[in-house]
Amino acid sequence: MRILVGEGSCGIAAGAGKVYDALSEKINSQSLDVKLSVTGCVGMCYLEPIVDIYLDNGELTRLVKVDEKAVDSIIEYIKTDDIEKVKKLIVSDEDKEFLNKQTRIALRHCGVINPEKIDEYIADDGYKALTKVLTSLSPEQVIDEIKKSGLAGRGGAGFPTWFKWDAARKSKGEEKYLICNADEGDPGAFMDRAVIESDPHNLIEGMLIGAYAIGAHEAIVYVRAEYPLAILRLKEAIRQSNERGYLGKNILGTDFSRVMRIKAGAGAFVCGEETALIESLEGQRGMPRLKPPFPAESGYWHKPSNINNVETYANVAWIINNGGEAFASMGTQDSKGTKVFALTGKIKRGGLVEIPMGKTLHDVIFDIGGGIRDGKKFKAVQMGGPSGGCIPAELDDTLIDYKKLGATGAIMGSGGMVVMDDSTCMVNMAKFFLDFTTKESCGKCIHCRIGTKRMMEILDRITKGEGKEGDIELLEELCISIKDGALCGLGQTAPNPVLTTLKYFRDEYEAHIKEKKCPAGECTSLLTYSIDAEKCKGCTLCSKKCPVDAISGAVKSVHIIDIEKCIKCGNCMAVCKFGAVRCS
């Protein structure tokens, strides 16, 4: 019997570490014949911590939302084989569908193997593609296979991977670099973190194949500093690969030698832009460079460099093993293969979703994600983070395809998919992203530095009820000039959240400006809480739950909210059993 505890960052945050320790202690003290091990993130984040029990015949019992208190019943189950002991914890058939409806390529090992054991990766076809490449394919043949697959950059822009590799290969120079962009900065996106934490060798193998194809002498992974566990696991994986001869000198006995190292970022969203990332790698402020020259020609230390995202590399070994055509058989005319999304927000079942391109947004949000939580109404989905946009509910039949998503005004993006219900104010959402880009703008070009600031000020005014006639037009004008004038991708796409919300939710902007109302009831400056004297029973619950003691009143007498003290958290409204708290 084998027991796997899912220990990705999400699982650990939900308490998986404690569950593992408790299981380990009991298994050891009772000398049970069980192999306990750690695995990465299976992607069912909403059910963490997850414990998978594999019987010797390969049958899987998946237990979800396991806490320390449940450990005793798991031990009982192991000893007696009586499934009743853990019945309450077994994953429901409905939840099983979350995974059954997915097609996993980039995530194929996630939550299945132990990311800290190279042998488990090797046993599941690991390093097979690298062996094939080094022993039987020329660099040109590798690039050709990637071309056949139609693989495009998964970081968001969707540029054909083979084209970048080919350009870097053809670039003159002995010294070339292959870089992995693991600076996953979009708020609400954690696909790359999951891949590195759960399957680091898959990234290493994909990068080595890329390094062989372009003739890079060194491979570098630039990882966000906010991902300590990913850095730790990748370090260990690199050490193991070196030890086994998959990295270092004369890999697999061939004359191919490569080194790989990790560089931790220091917290700057703009470093996800490839030239800013290069500046940061060189120990500078992460400010983008003018393009051209492109990195393929002049990148890291002005040498030819190729930069791809984690998910892009995570597909490479599979493509070499299964052929480019197999990959290209999935998807649409313009978008091939699968894409990983981080499904979050007001969704019932949130987590990592990998599906073939060409499915609809509805498929992801409703069939896999189970729709909206708490029976509320689906309003919009935000894709592509601060560079992307909000797609309204009525367009949920849009296909997952670079061009189709682009046509809505949003982008495919790196995979953040934040679902919103009717309690989310779209003006406030736009403000949230502008606040983000304003803080993260590196300051190099005027359009981005000052333009986003001015936009932010207007949005702030509108959400505070101080919007005026002409604000919408001014916003639109600023959007266009920033798009046209900004130097890098961050600035050029920064207006997207505003443009898409203006396009689909203009009435909400108008309600804020003209009627001084927030239809979603989210912009606190436009709300006032009060207690209906006729409905209030004086139960005191609201005053107990008020975090700032703004509610006064004796038992069984009508309570009053002190408007000056009130922070409009809405706790009182949520706890009142008599519907006596009003918000207008």
Add this chain to the structure above:
Amino acid sequence: MSVNANNRVNLSLLNGVIQEYKSVKGSLITILQNAQDIYGYLPHEVIEYIAKETCIPAARVMGVATFYTQFRFQPVGKHLIMLCQGTACHVNGSNKILDAITAELGISDGQTTEDGLFTIKTVACLGCCSLSPVMMINEKTYGRLTTDKAVKIIRDLRGEKK
């Protein structure tokens, strides 16, 4: 640069790091990260010392350090509260959590309480979106927060000291 009132910054702790990275081109950020690990923040003396040892002008060292959000120039409180501002947390009400915590502590974002117990800092996405809204205090993650849950966590931590 002014001399810090606290003269006890032991610069020799940095020597190992500087020796290791001094001759490796492009290592300034790595050196700064190591320095912050040692001192908990980047005191002025440390910035000047790194500049002198690496022959990089102090203004440039400072320029790089201030560009990245990871670097701090003031010591932080005993409990560093990092409140996630990711999209999922935002949609699930992280602003209300921030309001409740700042009201409870009487400080605003980025500040430290007078007793040196708490620092509150809003941070970019922590990546625990399914547990949103989320905060991390001294490496421990607290998920599915409500305003009163957040305030209770702070009060419990404060109780620890007394």
